[in-house]
Amino acid sequence: MTDRPLRIVHVVRTRSFAGVERFVLRLATAQAAAGHRVAVVGGDPEHMAPALRAAGVGFAASRGAVHDILLIRRAARRADVVATHMTAADSAAATALLGLSAALVATRHFTRRRGSRWPRRIYPVIERRIDAEIAISDAVARSIGIPSTVVHSGVEDAAAPDPAARTRTVLMAQRLQPEKRTRAGLAAFAASGLAEDGWRLQIAGSGPEQLLLEADARSFGIAHAVELLGFRDDVLELYRHAGLFLAPCPVEGLGLSLLEAMSTGLPVLAADAGGHSEVLAGLDPRALFAADDISAAARSLRALAHDDEGRLALGAAGRRRQRTAFSISSQLAGTETVYRRAIAARENRDRRMGPPGAPDALTDRGAR
Template identity: 35%
Template sequence: MRVLLVITGLGVGGAERQVCDLADGLNSLGHEVRLLYLTGTAVVWPASSEVAVEGLGMGKNPLSFWGAIRAFKRHIESFRPDVVHSHMYHANILVRLARLTCSMPRLISTAHNTSEGGRLRSFLYRVTDSLADLSTNVSDEAVEAFVENGAVPKGRMIVVYNGIDLSRFHCVAPERQVPAGDEFVLLAVGRLHPQKDYPNLLRAFSMLPRTYEGRGLRLDIVGEGAERNRLEALARELGIESRVHFLGVRSDVPDLLNQADLFVLSSAWEGFGLVVAEAMACERRVVATDCGGVSEVLGGNGVLVPPSDHKALADGILKALAMPPDETVRMGCAARAHIESTFSLDVILSRWTEIYSSGAN
């Protein structure tokens, strides 16, 4: 089967990593895969060199949108895909509009969040909905949000969860399920963007004691973005700058997860919460805000707190830190089992290939 994957960009993010993992997984199953991205510079790539990757050069000029459509149509003509699978708002709309002038045997549009913009984007999703054979999103909560926002008619969008590559994310040091060393390490991963609500996390961290059970508390934040200067200034204002480390973009997130005692997600909204599932696959304790599909991902194997409430987040962190060692190990094992059965990449690849080949919905 020839599968053409199309995404808005290949910057650092959960959706981008997920599409690259999907490309690699499909390739490993013997499918011929090509991956197109509309705009920007590719930062994440599929691991397999057999997956052809090409940018369409779309910029902010509206004329470049139509240039990207022409470039996309050339790929349709040369590759002749059996399935076109688009991801994220701009790619979804572009590919749907392109279908007005070129033939695609099957078109699937995937959103990756509870919201991909305001009213205009919801309107454009709605009026182009019939151009896709099937729309999907990454959690029940995200599907419900799209219906409520008028972006998709009820019954036209289904859930297909994100998949976790369990060969990359696993517990390599079981003893780290129980704190060791001089510090408790709290880890957060995600771009420095308002969605991730890092001010909420920094304010929560400032409410915690400097030491807990004789060990220091340290917060490591992995990610980059336009909010960095503001967040560093807030850390200084709160007097926690010496205990908060902004690590930037890292390629060793699985290792960092295994070195952490606790993973924290402070987001204001999420579609799925991919990094939560990755932390669970590494058997880490998780404290997360109850937004979007995060509760579906946790499945009761972690501490949920309300979003945008730094006191509740601080209390949740203290609750997780206070877990007895046997409870910490038990929850880590249960979290891993939950990911294996529901969110492993193999499980999700099987679902996608079923949809691609049979039109199942």
């Protein structure tokens, strides 16, 4: 078991393409490249299916609870591990795996306890079927209320551009949802006075706050310096040309966009909360500001914008941090260790309790 490739089914049970889905896409692709047989259930078909299939990873769209449970159950009959992401996936997989021997490993992405859809007594039932929990950061591990193994999310190393390619631009890349505090980031940019110094603010992402952000930019008198880019497939290019990256969200489990920005050498500053704190600990103190403190964020923005050498040093330090602590290779190794331990624990439990029912043949095209 320790050497042979694993048969892995990831379950996300959404039809979107946000941070969790990007996490699944990146990890599943890396696992397939390492020789494992991988399939994914859920995520936005437009953004995930072509990339996954090009990497040799099976894909099936989420189509509702009953369909997904049946699909997971068929796939799990020939899988070693079912890896779930978010509570809806946990509950569907726990139901689908009744009587089956595949290990169930849940990855926890958020700094809060499991779910709020159903009465609290439902969650211990789900958790009893889960063989292992992975937390993407120490902040998540501390908050979820049950034992877990921390495996930091990783991103691919990226080539750093020529410093001369960077522009006087502050970039935010995130969903335009209230919890992301995009409006606070815009307010901090306005308070920094950088618009008067020729800096611009670019915001990449879509969501319900777009009209509010447009109104905020007008009310602050900085509409001429603010660009709402909408959803972008070329965020890596935005990282390569920006001068500063701003991450104001105080509840990030870790922050994939932050890590992606760091991988390109883009200097970053972020709310000192959640996973941001451990990602940026020990770097330039200006890289972290008190969460939800617009004045503090504005001071950090202005201080770094007016310090060319400091920005260059912070970008280089962040790039080194990403490569040493948040690489996709280290995530892959840590995740596989948890999977193999969970598989062994499940096999031991099944031996004590007696064999499950005889498995049926896998027929769904979404698993490989």
